[in-house]
Amino acid sequence: MSTRTSTGIPPLDRLLGGGFHSATINLIYGEPAAGKTTLTLNTTLHHLRSNRAAKAVYLDVDNKLNVGRLQQLTGDRDDLLKRLHLYTPESFDLQSLTLEYLPELEHGDIVIIDSITGLYRGETEDTEKTFQVNKELNRQVGYILEIAKTTGATMLLTGQVRSIMDTSQIEPVAPRLLRYWSSTILKLEKTSSGSRQVTLEKPPGIRVPIILTINESGIVEADD
Numbered sequence: 001m002s003t004r005t006s007t008g009i010p011p012l013d014r015l016l017g018g019g020f021h022s023a024t025i026n027l028i029y030g031e032p033a034a035g036k037t038t039l040t041l042n043t044t045l046h047h048l049r050s051n052r053a054a055k056a057v058y059l060d061v062d063n064k065l066n067v068g069r070l071q072q073l074t075g076d077r078d079d080l081l082k083r084l085h086l087y088t089p090e091s092f093d094l095q096s097l098t099l100e101y102l103p104e105l106e107h108g109d110i111v112i113i114d115s116i117t118g119l120y121r122g123e124t125e126d127t128e129k130t131f132q133v134n135k136e137l138n139r140q141v142g143y144i145l146e147i148a149k150t151t152g153a154t155m156l157l158t159g160q161v162r163s164i165m166d167t168s169q170i171e172p173v174a175p176r177l178l179r180y181w182s183s184t185i186l187k188l189e190k191t192s193s194g195s196r197q198v199t200l201e202k203p204p205g206i207r208v209p210i211i212l213t214i215n216e217s218g219i220v221e222a223d224d
Contacts, residue, residue: 005110005154007039008046011210011221015200016184022107022154025145025181029159029172030188035196035214036158037064039188040112042218043156045073047110048080055083057102057111061095062118062160063088073218092119092133096140107152115158116141117173137174141181157182195222 004019013019020026020043028036044056058065065086074080085103089095105111116137123133141157148155159172172178179185185202191211196219199209213222 003107003152005043005047006050007043009042009212009219009221012198012212015198015207015210016186020154020156021183023148023152024183025141025148025155025157026184026186027157027159027172027178027182028186028188029161029178031161031170031190034188034190035212035219036188037062037114038214038219040114040156040158041065041070041073044084044110044112045080045218047154048083049077051108054108054110055085055103056109057085057105058087059095059098059111059113060086060088061113062115064114072216089119092123092136095119096136099140099143102147105147105151105153109151109153110156111144111147111153112156113144113158115160116178117160121160121173134174134177138177141177145181 002021002023004017005022006013006019007016028039030036044058048054048056070081087098089098102111120133120137124130144155144157147153159178161170162173163169164171179202182202185200187199187201189197189199191197194213196212196214197209198212200207211222212219
């Protein structure tokens with residue numbers, strides 16, 4: 001059964017209809033420094049604070065997780081770090097292997113893969129390997145969804161972006177694949193004022209984007 005995992009950010013929870021869905025794939029994409037890692041950390045630490053039995057599994061694929069920043073966000077709560085399992089796969093093959101050997105998950109646990117397409121993108125530079133690499137990414141994401149459905153864990157995937165040809169717009173790397181597997185898709189964009197605009201692209205509907213800001217405590221509601 002799917003439940004909701006709060007982000008700890010009230011306006012974002014409202015946009016999501018209560019938080020991220022468990023037992024499904026939730027995708028967050030945006031340009032570098034848009035706040036994807038900060039948002040996943042914010043959600044993870046809020047969830048661990050709110051659920052003492054929960055654990056978090058964090059795949060820092062893009063090496064964006066700053067230990068000092070993590071300690072700043074957790075403060076004196078060493079118990080939070082003890083329930084955070086950190087992995088840093090250094091190749092696309094190791095990413096696959098890491099997913100195969102995740103700790104045993106339960107309903108209420110949370111898994112973050114930041115990002116799902118970082119190592120994949122490097123592999124696609126070799127055109128002779130493109131078909132096989134695409135096939136493997138599809139298998140990985142399908143496996144992640146299977147784990148989510150079986151365990152009831154919440155899956156947060158971040159995605160790198162690419163430009164859409166002949167436009168000024170961006171889309172996730174491997175767009176068709178990720179849009180197919182993801183039940184929730186959030187787009188993060190930097191604004192001219194330095195805030196972050198968050199748009200819910202999936203599920204479809206008429207929704208007004210919200211504005212958030214990043215400070216020393218994480219990602220929070222922007223001041224009026």
